[in-house]
Amino acid sequence: MSGKSLKTVLLATGVAFALSPIAASVAAEVNKNNDFEKITVKARKRDESIIEVPLSVKAFTADDLEEAGLAELESLADFTPNLDFQNMGNSQPGRLNSVIRFRGMDMTISTPANQTGGFFVDAVNILGGASSVSFTDIAQVEVIRGPQPVYFGRGTFGGAINYTTVTPQDEFSGQISASYSPTFGSNDMNVYVEGALTDSINARLTAFTRTQGAPFTANDGGALGEETTDGLSLILAINPNDKLSIKTRLAYSEDDDGAPSAMALSYANIGNVPVGSAITLPTNAGDFTTAFSHAWLQGDVPYFSPSTNTGFYDISIANAYFFEDQSANGIGDGTYHLSDLLAERPESGDTPSLNRIGLRSDLLAFSTDVTYYISDDLTFSGLLGYNKKDSTQIRDADQTDIQAWTLSTYLELESWSAEARLNFDNAGPLRWMIGANFSEIDQMGDVDGGWNVWDGLYSAYAPFYGADQTFLLGYGLSTGGNGLDVTNVKTAAVFGSVEYDITDMVTVVAEGRYQRDESYSQQGATTSTLGEKVELSYNDFLPRVSVIVSPDDNTNVFLSYSEAVLPGFFNDTLASLDAADLAYAQSLYPELEVEVDQEKLKAYELGFKQSALDGALWYSVVAFYQEWDNQKSSGQFPQFTNPETGYTSPIFLIATTTGSSTQTGIETEGRWMITDNLNVQFAYGYVESEYDNYTSNALRSALGLPRGTFLLANGNTLPRSPKHSAAIGLTYSDDLTAEWGYSARLDTTYRSETFADELNLTTIEGYTLTNFRLSFENNDGLALEVFCTNCLDKDGWATGRRSTDFTHPLFAATAAVVDPITPREVGVRFRYDF
Template sequence: MPKQAKSSSLLNSVALITLLTPAVAVTSIVPAFAQTAVEAQDANDVIVVTARGREESVIEVPVAISVLSQDQLDAAGVSDIQNMSDYTPGFKFQNSDGQAGGRSSSALQFRGISQQVDSAASRTGAVFYDGSYVSQGIGFIPMIDLERVEVIKGPQNAYFARNTFSGAVNFVPKEPGDELEVNTELEIGIGTGRGEQVSYRGVAAIGGPVTDTIGLRVATTYERKGADYQYVNGDPNGEENNFAIFGTAVFEVTPTFRVKATGYYVDSEDTSNAQSVNATVAPGDCNLIYSGSSINGLTGELTPFTTDLSQSTQTIFCGSIPDASVFEASATGQTGNVSLNPDMAGFTSLMPDGLGNEYGAWRANLSFDWELGSGHIVKGLASRGEAELVGVQDFFYGETGDPTAESTFIFPSALGNWTQDTFFEARVASDRAKRLRYELGVSYYEQKYRNGNAFSTNFQDNEAIGIFGTVDFDITEELTISAEGRWVDDKQTLVYVGAPGVAAGNPNALATIDAQNAYNDFMPRVILSYSPHSDLNIYASWSESSLNSVATNATDFSRITQDAGLDLLPDPSVIGDFTGIQRLTSYEFGVKQRLADWLSYSIAAYYMEWDNQPFANSFVLSTTSATTLNLDGNSEYKGIDFEITLKPFDGFQLMGSVGWVDAELKELGAAGSVTTQVLCPGTSALTNGPICTAFATTSSISGGGNQPANVSEWTGAVSASYAFPIPTGDLYVRADALYLGERYQDNFAYNKIDDSWRVNLRAGADVTENFRVEAFVENLFQDKTLSAAGNTGIAFGAANTGRKAFATLPEKREVGFRLMANF
């Protein structure tokens, strides 16, 4: 591995710990007319959650969980899940993995675990809306009119079912109250250096009783985020327009029988495109020595190699990816007509007329609660939803097609994605006041997934049936043992996966068709918790989780390698259509405590082993062909999530969070052009520089001992606020500092993205009891660090002489004001 200085990382880690000691957590003070700061509270000043399908205090739940109320989200200026994740240790969400722009390829990460091969049936974490699984589109759903958001870390199979392999997020919408309530908000922001494009956001919500037994609440929002950047011809790059409406209806049929309906509709678009951040280290100027081993993906054979990067004949990234201070913008945002591959023809009528994306989603949930005379409670939930996106991306990412020409050429390519899911669940729970308590339930999930672009098509049908149950037994008044489990019968059908054209009758486009992979498994968890009083809980748990596999792409791999004249895999059955069933073993120890009204904290330490983790291995075969083979590997994770709230004196509050994860790949890795052209050149027709003989075409660099791509060892947030009374309410100031540690852009422990601090400031006043005005500055110090980078590649216009990174450009500084009124 390259020998790189770690002093910057160490100093920043020490600074972060010093700043947030003795501990850390999430969020803010909320001024007078909203809830006071710390948490979503009931009448007894206790945070109430439903992480286990019933109302409990957050301290009572023996699981690591972070809770943010809508008031806290508003106070921090958070309106989407990506910004929310900045405040939550052990959880990170990115709207895009960087290789595509906008919110078209979101990535969700719990405690460093996230899939490196995206598959609808095999996502390692899940987001729920009112308890129903949102399989696609959560990145463009606005966060408004919520009671709270619960971020639950670690496997949650028994209570949340599908794809909660490593964690779950549940959006809990507000319900109609006993009195009429109206909430409104208007926000206007002006970016600095963004072409004078203005951002604005309006929110309105109304709810209350319709009759003595029926309540209704409706909320809507329209938001425009001004473009932070421009294409070369002046078209906006990064503008977002979002419209959404949310609804909740509650019907108290009898005092013991309650029915609730919730749902949303979202229509959104953006003009985003990932752009090129170019390498800047000239040939001969990189003095790193890279040492590693190649691994043959088919045989497991390791071959050591060493590359002197000073001998490279390319302009390269020499161990780090620069920020977005200098990037190559695409020539224009307008593309004219762009068609998807033939298999996605039904999407073409929705295609945007320029670079960017169109999104749409809706969901409808119907649930009931029935309290029986015996103290038992019966619950049921039915949900149906759809999400769709279509987009056009410039696959030259701002690079020119002719190295001697001006940057006026783009390579537009269309992509389409449609998902439909149906979910049913029923459960019965015993009297919670008993010493022995239990819960039993059944669930059914069905998903149809259609995804395609110019190069590939992925059609899947997925189905899962589950039987789950829990048992809690109070050994003593303070000591409780809990056993949970879910048996699942999960079936994945590859309707059509591979090169485009098969569905359109192209006999030359070989693909995997109607391949099925079914498995059944039991996923257990055992928890021991000690709670001597209601303000302290000490717990330990062990769990095992499983997840369906992903397509190996063996059939398409075989076709492309044979077309390139390489008989590497003549029989795709050598490795099969699917990777192995993924398994996660997890151990957790945690402490939660509240001391009077001035201090509350939680700490959770964990260790996890992930077996059969899929990795995408992309092989460059010639100047005109490349292919990907998905293979199994293993990794392990250990870390700490830490949160705290301090209120040392009236009006002042300090909250923060620190997440630390030591993530390590145990074997395999992932190949790409950086492998064959930079770290071990000499293995493809696109090679420059000294020859490295360690690689066969089916080899990649072994990731053993390396940190996985896009996993930060350290993350943190700290929020300090002070409010003091004025005649009409409160005057307040608030500062947020958000830290994201350095991370590798690849699995090779080679190219790093620097760590970063993002600082936001807010100040406001209650003009009247029901009206507030606020001024804010976001990204005060104009941090330009890339939040995501999909990959590095060849500089198209410069052929073999330079490298580039695909990057989603960061948001620039914005100043603005916000008006809020509640009635």
């Protein structure tokens, strides 16, 4: 039976059972007082039932997070269809530049200021904070798929994740919880107290520490994969009268990580396609028969125990030149310690100090949310937010055991925003909202570069290139900076919605956002070598139109259309050409443009949501189709000479170009309280994320293609995009005695295989993970729990993508950068509520 047929049978069987007398009799046994709580979401910045909101939303309440043992976004993503979040962002390991991906939408290079998915806490964008914010004072997590610029603004091209924090109550209470796993030493502790400070002010103070122990040991004896976050937060709820409410949150946290567990596997070592193997490829010049110039891997990336360099070491130089100084009086013979060479960086930013392999980050976040009820019909809301994250990372940049390349990088992120909204709802057929928003973000540091220490790479070039390249002989050491990026973005917008009930069953919704986006960016090796500012500005209207049909109080069907944009790009190399030379270049290569247009997304969604069986069951099914145009790529074009002007282009003429792709799929999820004791939560996602028209320069060298000839990836799947993702959780709870009760929770998640690159020959094997928790709780607020994660001890790669083999001469070979699945952990946890 085919996969499609099987899914059809399962769906038909599930629907038939849900409507059958057996299901109805089971539901009748459920005490209505134990029905699932009515989940309310803020996806459109107002309280709505998850059944009623015409969006694809996956919501996790605080109880959901605790029952499943979820502590951060990376583990939550396993339970969310068509969401991919790994601490390994592009190909950099660790928590420096994590990336949120929705519905198989992958970008070649993502930065905190330019991503397809946005991260918010209390509707305030937390730039670069997705991997640093814990769930300690979170009341609910909402994963909102599809374009969300109308309400959340910039950076929500493919979707948004919003954490809603708790609102302190006036009754004094608190909680102490802790867990420990002897497997790798993972542990956490959370403490909070809350209550009334005055008649009108309630407060909650939270402190937490969380450590993921090191699951792996490198060949040099160092630990791999340890991550620690410590934090404090204070939330104030101020209610001076019945009309005015103010909620303010101030949070500070620190990340302190060891060497990451991601590693690079060279195709020269693990490949099964040898150099010289013939291949015929679709290219922009037609079908092209060529031969692999480097070894390649077809099929799954094999699993190896991770290992990279985890500590500093000495570098001994004898009869060698310093690469930047080609005179006979180059670097003197001697021994140099890696820490001293890294410390030569001219500037390191206002970021935490670090003198080891690892990462340190400081995150400060502040928000104030104001609600004022002008009348029964009219409500004013205001939102102010500020956050700053400073990070320093030192990593083994080649990500192997070879002592070849170490990189020191820093990243400063800062953003603030202000918003005002006016909502009208008189319980009649017409509802509307109008708002204004202003935000500014600053990004400075090394997004894809840093201060480099290359040890011995250059001396290795001569044997590879032969005697005609003897000028490289002897250069055993090099240091230098690259990849420094300075970006500033200011966005001003007005937005709003009009919602009208045409009949009791049919509602139409028109929502939109008009925004002006102004940005400038500079690149260089250091602050003293930054180039000229590249300024871009855009005016956009971003609509969303929905039709909602509600045949009864428990059913909603919706159809929607929405749009989103990402900033374009300025090819400064082309901009430096005079008109005649630019025209000549474009006559040779028509795809060359000085200013690349914005990326644009058009999304269509058809959803069906229903609560059934007297409230014991609710489910949602959303089908979607998306068109992603002007998707950024890049090309390396042959050197040319204009015969009329005599101008000769650079040897490496690299320019950003564009392509397109589509995403088609479904997202389904729900909850079913089968009996008073047994309930199930389920979720499934399917996505076909395919290139329609896309040229790739990244593989040109390895595939033996000449400059200007690019792989045409049309019809191939975007990297890191699993077609299938699923999760199911079963919870059984009952009383043991009059004082004690217990619950058992079993979770299984699935993620299908992904491709490592746009060629679609190399794959990351799919995997299934199983978690189990058994807890006991008494009437006095004491809970004890034993748990295991990845109980079946599945090994393999959680994610991976093609990269460069940075241990190979001139970085000309290919590798896969992969991040391993965390092995099985067993531990205990306790909680005491007072």
